[in-house]
Amino acid sequence: MFKKLFKSKPSSTRSGFQRFLTQSTIAIGLAFGAGQAMAANCYIMVHGHGTQGDYKSGSNQPALDYWSSYNFSQYAGSNFITELLGNSSDNYAIVGYDSTDESGYPYWRNETAGEIARQIISIRQGNGDGFNHPEANTQCSANDTFWVVSHSQGAQQMMYLAGNAISGSPNYNTAYTASSGVSVDFDAAVNGIAGIFTMGGAITGTEGADRVCNGNWVDYLVNLAFLGKDCNPSVQWLQTNDSYAVRNYIGSNLAAPVYVMGGYKSFPGIEGAAAAFLAGEDDGYINLASQMSCAGSGKRSIESDLNTYRTFLGISYGSPTFRCNNSNKGTPRTYNMASVYTDHDAERNAGINSPDYTSIENGITCGNGRNMAGRIDACL
């Protein structure tokens, strides 16, 4: 490669030693200068529902702990961030916002969307995230390549930000308080983000929220774990009815591409029964169609290959009647990444080490065989 780089004089007028010196000069220059060209990755982590993410005190850091917390004991000791960073020199930043039921803030509020945007801006400026990372030297720098990794409601949040970070969008740079819109620089937060990963995203809501609000939820334990006890506004706006869907509150384009990963494994144990009430495949809590931002109803039933089939007594047959490929998304600039045999809890704590997966149309294959954290690590 180096030989092509230097416009050398005709060989008859240059000695071999001169060519060697010249090429060595270039090689040494490349060695010293090359570090500037390839920045580290910075993963900006946006958690889901039910977390007092805006609180941190000493070792009590709910937004950071979200990525290693578990609702099922078999996932104890797992850590999404450990899996994500792997053996790389990449960095990460935690975004913490109030997604609790007690506060009840929907995704378009200043306390959610606004707060996330402000923190992303600060992180991208190289100010750190204000959290104590157990892994040394993992705070992001301003020169990193920035990615967002979001789970559950976090995906809904990022869709609102990305879809209103382009001038001409309906809620461009706007979040809301209880009384009015407020200006928040979504543009600065999202433009320049290389990509947004969503895992178990409640992009078109969750039937769990439907049942809480319609008074028909069965599994109290699962409900408490991920959603909550009542139809407060944060849960109201997680329903699968289109009136609440984030795609109706964004513009026709996103400021950053979104890569969706969906899980289709029920929860372990007795809580797995709750999934029987969800349409199609799901990760125990969110319909796969919602996770993959499929066009159409938020209750659409799709299989793990992201297709809908005719069914008889619950058994699918025939050719697909709908394909949730990249051409059939409900949100713009949204792309399939993977369909993984994992549940909503393991998605965020990497509790299943080497899950099965289903090949999907337009899927991205790097990282096949790894969990969602590992897939991001492998692909980048």
Added chain:
Amino acid sequence: MSKLKRSLVLLVPTILVAWFVWQGAEQSKPETAALAVPKSAVPITPKVVPSAPTSILPNANASSQATLGLANEGVSIVDSPLSPIEQIRAIQDKTDFHQALLKDHDTFARYPTFNKRFEESSKDPVLARYEVYERATEAEDHKSTLTIWSDKKFYLPNETVTVFARMENEYGETIKTRFAGQVIFDETRNLGPVSFVASANNGPAQGQIDMSTGRFDEGIYKVLIVNQFNELADAVTFTVSKPMAQLTGNFREQLNANGDLLIDAHVKVEQSNRYYLEASLYSSTNDAIGTTQYAAQLEVGEHWIPLEFYGLMIRDAGEPGPYLLKHISLAKVAMPIQRAPLQDLEFYTQAYTLDELGSEPYKDQQDRFASSGNQ
């Protein structure tokens, strides 16, 4: 001076310059090294790094091309940071994710961000805003399915809402049963029951809400539907809109100097607010071209709203004019969004030729403007 001495004279300062450049780069970074090194076990507190925003997509710093002719090799040695996209392009062994990301970027950067190409009328994003979806809830034993829907998603306050409900068995045959509904406003206020009338044939049962007979504030309404056959229940929602603005049906058009199509839509505004318009353009043979969007604070009165379609986006559809502004959505921006009924005003432009339209990718155009100091 001997040839060897001359070579050393060249070599030593070059090494020194490269060393100083590398040192400067190291001092501007936080604790992470320029090259991957093992992380130590000692936790650290974050350093405040001088603000140095990374150059952003899609208007990446395109001036960062090598002085040593490395661009052709896909690697750049620069004195300013490469953009994320440039760094990914420089990767020799790209994963399929990298390739997908680059493809998306090239597509995104081809047109202005307010334009979006679509190629099938069934995928018209403006129509999708109004499309009604059936909601199906299957029983646990898979032997019955409750399906419900409403005739629209957005209503004006004096309109009539029609809600449909159907119960089917595993063979897709209608199960005759009675339905009942409850209307709820904003998840908090119970407005009363909805009676469903069975269909004379095997069609769905229908329930109606005549909003002209009562006061229906703007907002989200829910109709919770139960049935007599089993315990399946579900709800449809709809939005009552008071958009406070309307399109008059008047338009004017031109091609600008860059070969972009500008269509101004005339609107009358009754309430000062932020408004959002989205419109889809087709060829005269009804082939889909793309959408545009526009949002702004509008005061009470009349306004001409610019709907801009980038020349290259129209050219990519491959058909000359006239072009058809087929669907327009107007909404008052609020929570929830107040969409006016979909307007199919069908405005045809002049018969522009493809040669009159712009042909330059948007990013290239913006780079050209930036370098010439012209916008």
